[in-house]
Amino acid sequence: MSVILLKEEEFPVIKQSSDYAIVAITKHGVALARSLHEKFSNSDLYYMNKFEVGDESSKGIQMFQGSVRMLFPALFPVYKGIIIVISLGAVVRMIAPLLKDKKTDPGIVVIDDKGEHVISVLSGHLGGANELTKEVAAAIDAKPIITTASDVQGTIAVDLFGQRFGWQWESADKLTPVSASVVNEEQIAVIQESGERNWWMYDTPLPNHIHLFTSIKEALEQQPQASLIVTHRLLNKEEEVILNNGVLYRPKVIVLGMGCNRGTSANEIEQVIKETLEELHFSMKSVKSIATIDLKKDEKGLIEVVNKYNWNFQVYTPSELNEIDIDQPSDTVYKYTGAYGVSEPAAKRYSGVDKLVLTKKKSGNVTISVAVMEFND
Template sequence: MKIAIASITKHGTETARKLAEDMQADLYYMSKFRHGDEEEKGITLFDGSVRLQLPMMFERYDGIVLIISLGAVVRMIAPILKDKKTDPAVVVVDDRAEHVISVLSGHIGGANELTQKVARLTGARPVITTASDVQKTIPVDMFGREFGWTFEYDHYLTQAAAAVVNEEPVLVVQESGETNWWKHARPMPQHIRTVTSVEEAAQTVHHAALVVTHRLLSEKDLASLRYPVVYRPKSIVIGIGCNRGTDEQEIEAVVDETLSELSFSKRCVRMVASIHLKKDEEGILSLVEKNKWPFITFSPDELNKAPMSEKSETVFKFTGAYGVSEPAAYLASDGGNIVLPKKRSGNVTISVAVM
């Protein structure tokens, strides 16, 4: 997170200077508290109300720590608030650094985490009022965030979050993705249950459903669930082989067509895998760079040790491996489920595994 720290009092400025150094944050305070080293340290001085600095900070920073009274901060930020998905985290520290309060964008914006960090550095007491944090249960708007899960269908985020904190029956429908998402020391509450498919969830009483899946869900699937929220885990691994010089457009067209045929979400692609010979293949490199996918390659010996549904003497003749896309997908997915062993399309061979 890119952090700004601002203070308007003498004592607050001393706290802010130390905190900014510890956090490598940008620092702002009033000119009358000048120390003389501001230019050297890149500290910004201002005159007049800090209110005038806040619109700029909201645009430039992910998190803002204000050593100012809570009431003043609430009044100052109210006119510039836009949306919980885009507003920065705002944290307030009192003038004696006794309390650190998460004020805005607690979950999605990271204010709760920022509050805990500031508290550790200052010795202050963290004040967090988000119900799911207080109750130590599932934070619906951050579920799976540490694994890279993203929202795709969040129309009922508020209703689902209410169901979790109000201890109403909630289902975690997990068709793929990491399973170690329960992070609390206490056992999972009885009102939260896990099932392995949308079909099973539809037949189970629930007030909200947190659906973790790589599949594209139909309107019928969504309609069968009460207050569904869909999360996209990074669980798909694509193995690719291609003729030398195959361009990015052809490779991506095959990837898109294949995922569509499987009814899989492209947002769930975790990585692309191939043979060492393809580590400099321009078409593949352009594809993974465009989509921000990691790209991993294996030696022929490694590929030959992996299971494959079909071995090709022709492929072996040119590469030293009896197969490329299928064993690469298997190895990159740590032995995941090969849902598409191999498909040839033009100059491209593709395989798909689900972790």
């Protein structure tokens, strides 16, 4: 457990690993902040240690005790944006002594304790708080409040693209040049092979310089000046040229249906997952969930792997699994579990797809099926 002891005479030492910080100090605020943290992969979460639930260390959550006021001087210099689940008035009073210049102050966004409104407070334009407000509001289904007279340019915020869906960058190396290309209205390719389709949040059409493609090959033929690529696939060498001025995003679309013998180690489970995804040329960063039968809800190896990668862990009853049509029903599995299959129906039920990319591969003590979630336009 990482606990920050706040003393009046010194600022706390924090561990900054992302561009955005989320801060909460109430019971409801912490629940809201935890939910947002799971969706915003590029964020660090801070809350009071009296709301500890036990998984903070595995999830990289940092806790503090004492006045939250003493936390902000440590956060201000290192984060691009700070999302605060505290009343607006209290936030204004606490950050006022820290304000220096709109060119250097971080973007500040405030969320009310019920999660109904998300307010852009500071550095709306240069600090990106307006765009951050929209993304956060979309993530928690709240109303964005932006009061600047002229809003930011209606285009894609490259560093926030897909954050509310949990999309992760493969690398941040090209964020700055690609962002410059977007703002300067150069020819931009958005290549989307998987993931949520409703990422455009404006009422107006896409700007004329941004073009949509369904494959990298198709985009390369048009010779774009910059690219945003959304895919769960590992790129081959011919495709990697798109990354010369491109950012690769990993959407959370892979569902792993899994079964295992009792007591199977986390190392064996993890190794099977890695080998399987490598064989499929899929990215580990695009895994969303492990799904299995409720008999495995306390399986230590599965739980360790889920916690390590911060994946969802979904269990189903035998009757729920038997409702799913499967290609390889097993009377032997039914004899021991009450279900005619585990990995195959679990993957299908969670993902909502009828056809798996991999059906019931057995490896040692582990059985794995793989599904890719689909999203409508």
